Amino acid sequence: MKKEFVRKRKTLGSYVKKFFILCFGAFLYAVGLETFLIPNNIIDGGVVGISIMAASLTPISFSVYLVVINIPFLYLGYKHIGKTFSISTIVSILLLSLWTEYFKPVPQVTDDFFLAAIFGGIVAGIGVGLIIRNSGSLDGTEIVAIIMDKRTTFSVGEVVLFFNIFILGAAGFVFGWDKAMYSLVAYFIISKMIDVVIKGLDESYAVMIVSEESDEIADALMHRLGRGVTFIKGMGAYTGDPKKVIYCVVTRLEVDKLKDITIDKDENAFITINPVHDIVGGRFKKKSIH
Structure with a gap:
């Protein structure tokens, strides 16, 4: 009741x-x-x-x-x-x-x-x-x-x-x-x-990253951008190898920094970026970009 x-x-x-x-x-x-x-x-x-x-x-x-x-x-x-x-x-x-x-x-x-x-x-x-x-x-x-x-x-x-x-x-x-x-x-x-x-004035973007260095990239994103990161289990269609696909949400101002962090860890990483219109829940707090 x-x-x-x-x-x-x-x-x-x-x-x-x-x-x-x-x-x-x-x-x-x-x-x-x-x-x-x-x-x-x-x-x-x-x-x-x-x-x-x-x-x-x-x-x-x-x-x-x-x-x-x-x-x-x-x-x-x-x-x-x-x-x-x-x-x-x-x-x-x-x-x-x-x-x-x-x-x-x-x-x-x-x-x-x-x-x-x-x-x-x-x-x-x-x-x-x-x-x-x-x-x-x-x-x-x-x-x-x-x-x-x-x-x-x-x-x-x-x-x-x-x-x-x-x-x-x-x-x-x-x-x-x-x-x-x-x-x-x-x-x-x-x-x-x-x-x-x-x-919103501060647009957000959903990012998916496919990389052989997914653990290092995820760790850098969490510590340098203060963003929550989720691993999605994937598999390469050609090789059949298991993949850890990184999923996270960042603001418009953090997109370039995310690219730099990712390329610095793996210059062959595959990145897709899509606009997000609304966010409910989750760990989405801002830290200083460094």
């Missing part, structure tokens, strides 16, 4: 934490939209961009369009992706609609289009990144992209880009082609900030 209570308490705590992060992400995105982008007729891609243009052409507010246009996409998400994703997305969209109404009376920060695109993109991108990192979304086109990714040869990024080419192009007819180009700048910055939030 005690373990079950602790488990339920942890689950409740994780839901509360997730809600506050989604709320803060929607808050930041609303700040970027209402105080930088929308007052300067600069749009983001996806449903948000469609909603901004529709609100500028009609007396209906942006927040209403945001909710209404996303409804059919939310239904698709629930049917084809899952309940957890759909609930997080619904909460994120409702929070964004509330925050945008709250910030609507707030005066714009700048009327310089270039500054608005840059700083609006930075703030909005951080907000969207926080929401995506917590399994939510604000854009129905992403839901369509995820579904198409499963059923076609196109990736999520390619489908989203396809939609946004038309949406950002439409901004040229609604607000003028100069605003469409500023919107493209904002969209690019938002995309990059999303990557920063999701991947």
Whole structure:
């Protein structure tokens, strides 16, 4: 009973934490939209961009369009992706609609289009990144992209880009082609900030090393980089000889040092390096590189 209570308490705590992060992400995105982008007729891609243009052409507010246009996409998400994703997305969209109404009376920060695109993109991108990192979304086109990714040869990024080419192009007819180009700048910055939030500023890399000197290399990596090292049993396909394959995770700044350590011990070592988006648990603490 005690373990079950602790488990339920942890689950409740994780839901509360997730809600506050989604709320803060929607808050930041609303700040970027209402105080930088929308007052300067600069749009983001996806449903948000469609909603901004529709609100500028009609007396209906942006927040209403945001909710209404996303409804059919939310239904698709629930049917084809899952309940957890759909609930997080619904909460994120409702929070964004509330925050945008709250910030609507707030005066714009700048009327310089270039500054608005840059700083609006930075703030909005951080907000969207926080929401995506917590399994939510604000854009129905992403839901369509995820579904198409499963059923076609196109990736999520390619489908989203396809939609946004038309949406950002439409901004040229609604607000003028100069605003469409500023919107493209904002969209690019938002995309990059999303990557920063999701991947982190200090990117990590998973490394696999095949070498005859695996013991010496592993010892050097543990003592000079302070990294935990795991041996994976392998076998040479040609020779049939057993191999100790080294597996470890390092930061971007440690990659070159890892290469130097490895080549110093075995210049014929085979090294593969792949980016890691997230790390949970394990011994991943930093020591001084020496």
